[in-house]
Amino acid sequence: MSQPKTKTETLMQALRDRIAGRALGPGDRVPSIRRFAEVMGVSPSTVVEAYDRLAAEGMIRSRRGSGFYVAAANIPPMKVAQMGPPRARDIDPFWVSRQALNAGPGTLQPGCGWLPEDWMPQEALRKGLRALAKSGGAVLTSYASAQGSDALLRVLQTRFAEENLPVAPDQVMLTGSASQAMDLICRLLLNPGDTVLVDDPGYFNFHALLRAHRVHVISVPYGPDGPDPHAFAAAMQQTPRLYITNSALHNPTGATISPQNAHRVLSLAAAHDLTIVEDETFADLEPEPSPRLAVLDGLNRVLRIGGFSKTLSASLRCGYIAGRADWIEALVDLQVATSFGGPSPAAAELLAGVLIGGGYRKHLTNLHRRLATARKRATAQLALLGIAPLIRPRGGFYLWCRFSDGIDTGEIARRCVADGVILAPGNVFSPSENADRCMRFNVAQMDNPHIYVALKKAMA
Missing domain, CATH: 3.90.1150.10 (Aspartate Aminotransferase, domain 1)
Incomplete structure (x- = not known):
C-alpha cells in the first residue's frame, strides 16, 4: 500500500501536472512562492522546499531576483488525457x-x-471501388491536390447551392475528416489561453481536441431550441474567440436550433467579433432542412465543417471546410504543412461517385x-x-x-x-x-x- 504524499510532494506533483498539461511551457514563470502558498493553502516554506526540489530535478530553474521558471529540458511528453480537470x-x-x-x-x-454496417450503401461502395480500380493510375498512387479532389469539391458546391448557400471554388476545401477540419481551424484561429464556447452537452471529441490546443473552455447550456440565450449573452463578457456547435440534429441531444435563437446567436457573434464553427456532419439525416447559421450568415463569420462517415462510410475518411476565401487559403497551407495535401484521392473520388449517383x-x-x-x-x-x-x-x-x-x-x-x-x-x-x-x-x-x-x- 503506497504512503500518502507529503504537502511538499503534493505541491511538486501539482506543478508537474501543470507543466505536463502545457498550462506552463518552457520559459514560463511559475507562480510566486507567496501566490502558490495561498492557492494551495500551505506555508511559504513548504513551497520553497517544493521549488528547490523541482529545481534539483531540472524541472524548473531560479533567476535571481525574478523567481522560478520552467526549464526547457526535462519537459515530459504532452498527455492530452491528463490535461484539464481529472474525470x-x-x-x-x-x-x-x-x-x-x-x-x-x-x-x-x-x-x-455510427450506423450499423448493413445500414450503409455497401453495394454502391463496392461498385465505386470496382470503377476506381479501372481508373487512371494517378488516383491510386498520387498525392491529393492541396485543396482536394475537384470532383468532390464540385459535388459539395452543388449541394450547398441547393441550400441557397453559393460557395465559390476558393471557399471550400477537403480535409482528412470533420475532426481534422476542426483541428485545422483551431490551429489557424486560436492561441493557448483563448476562450472557446461549446455546447453543454456537446460532442465530447471536440471537447477533447480543445484540451490539446490549451484553450479556456466555457460551456453554454443547450436545450430544445439551441443554446440558452441568456447564458450565451453572458458568455460574451469573457471575449470568446470561437463558438463550436451543431445546428441540425445536435449531438448528443438531437435538437434543432430555432430561427429566433439562430438570429440571436449571429447578432451576438457580430457584435462581439465571434467566429462560429458549425458542424454539419448529421445534416443529411434531417428529413427537412432546418435553419443553418452558415446559410443565414453567408459564410462571413461562420465556418461550415462536415464529413461523410454517418451516411456513407467511416472507413473512407474525408471531411470538408467551407468559409471565407482568405481563411480557406490559410487553412490549405496549414493542411499542406501538417498532412502534405488533402485526403486520399481514391477516397474522395469514390465518395464523389457515390454522391453523384442517383442511388444516394x-x-x-x-x-x-x-x-x-x-x-x-x-x-x-x-x-x-x-x-x-x-x-x-x-x-x-x-x-x-x-x-x-x-x-x-x-x-x-x-x-x-x-x-x-x-x-x-x-x-x-x-x-x-x-x-x-x-x-x-x-x-x-x-x-x-x-x-x-x-x-x-x-x-x-
Missing part, C-alpha cells in the same frame, strides 16, 4: 472513445456514434424511414425501464434520455461494460458534469434484446 473513467472522453473504437466482435454498442438520395430516404422506425421502437423499449427522451428529434439516430432520480448513468455504463454493452453516459458530453442522469442512445444499434436486459440489471 472519472466512465465519463472520460478518451476512455469512452477507446471502448467504442476497440470493441471486439459481439460487443453491443448502443452508445456509439434513395439511400437517404431509406435511412430516414429506418431511423424513424428505430426511434419509435427504442423509445417504447426504454419507456418500460422508466427511461424517457428529453427531446423528440426530427431525425438522426440519437436519443438524449433522462433516467430516474438517484441514478448515475456513469455507474450504469460501468456496470454494462461487464455485460458486453458499451453506453455513452451523459457527463461525457457535459463539461460542467451536469448530465449525470442523462445518456445518449443510438437507436440504430439497439435491436438486440440483451441491451435492455443489461440496462435493467445495471439499474437494479
Whole structure:
C-alpha cells in the first residue's frame, strides 16, 4: 500500500501536472512562492522546499531576483488525457472513445456514434471501388491536390447551392475528416489561453481536441431550441474567440436550433467579433432542412465543417471546410504543412461517385424511414425501464434520455461494460458534469434484446 504524499510532494506533483498539461511551457514563470502558498493553502516554506526540489530535478530553474521558471529540458511528453480537470473513467472522453473504437466482435454498442454496417450503401461502395480500380493510375498512387479532389469539391458546391448557400471554388476545401477540419481551424484561429464556447452537452471529441490546443473552455447550456440565450449573452463578457456547435440534429441531444435563437446567436457573434464553427456532419439525416447559421450568415463569420462517415462510410475518411476565401487559403497551407495535401484521392473520388449517383438520395430516404422506425421502437423499449427522451428529434439516430432520480448513468455504463454493452453516459458530453442522469442512445444499434436486459440489471 503506497504512503500518502507529503504537502511538499503534493505541491511538486501539482506543478508537474501543470507543466505536463502545457498550462506552463518552457520559459514560463511559475507562480510566486507567496501566490502558490495561498492557492494551495500551505506555508511559504513548504513551497520553497517544493521549488528547490523541482529545481534539483531540472524541472524548473531560479533567476535571481525574478523567481522560478520552467526549464526547457526535462519537459515530459504532452498527455492530452491528463490535461484539464481529472474525470472519472466512465465519463472520460478518451476512455469512452477507446471502448467504442476497440470493441471486439459481439460487443453491443448502443452508445456509439455510427450506423450499423448493413445500414450503409455497401453495394454502391463496392461498385465505386470496382470503377476506381479501372481508373487512371494517378488516383491510386498520387498525392491529393492541396485543396482536394475537384470532383468532390464540385459535388459539395452543388449541394450547398441547393441550400441557397453559393460557395465559390476558393471557399471550400477537403480535409482528412470533420475532426481534422476542426483541428485545422483551431490551429489557424486560436492561441493557448483563448476562450472557446461549446455546447453543454456537446460532442465530447471536440471537447477533447480543445484540451490539446490549451484553450479556456466555457460551456453554454443547450436545450430544445439551441443554446440558452441568456447564458450565451453572458458568455460574451469573457471575449470568446470561437463558438463550436451543431445546428441540425445536435449531438448528443438531437435538437434543432430555432430561427429566433439562430438570429440571436449571429447578432451576438457580430457584435462581439465571434467566429462560429458549425458542424454539419448529421445534416443529411434531417428529413427537412432546418435553419443553418452558415446559410443565414453567408459564410462571413461562420465556418461550415462536415464529413461523410454517418451516411456513407467511416472507413473512407474525408471531411470538408467551407468559409471565407482568405481563411480557406490559410487553412490549405496549414493542411499542406501538417498532412502534405488533402485526403486520399481514391477516397474522395469514390465518395464523389457515390454522391453523384442517383442511388444516394434513395439511400437517404431509406435511412430516414429506418431511423424513424428505430426511434419509435427504442423509445417504447426504454419507456418500460422508466427511461424517457428529453427531446423528440426530427431525425438522426440519437436519443438524449433522462433516467430516474438517484441514478448515475456513469455507474450504469460501468456496470454494462461487464455485460458486453458499451453506453455513452451523459457527463461525457457535459463539461460542467451536469448530465449525470442523462445518456445518449443510438437507436440504430439497439435491436438486440440483451441491451435492455443489461440496462435493467445495471439499474437494479
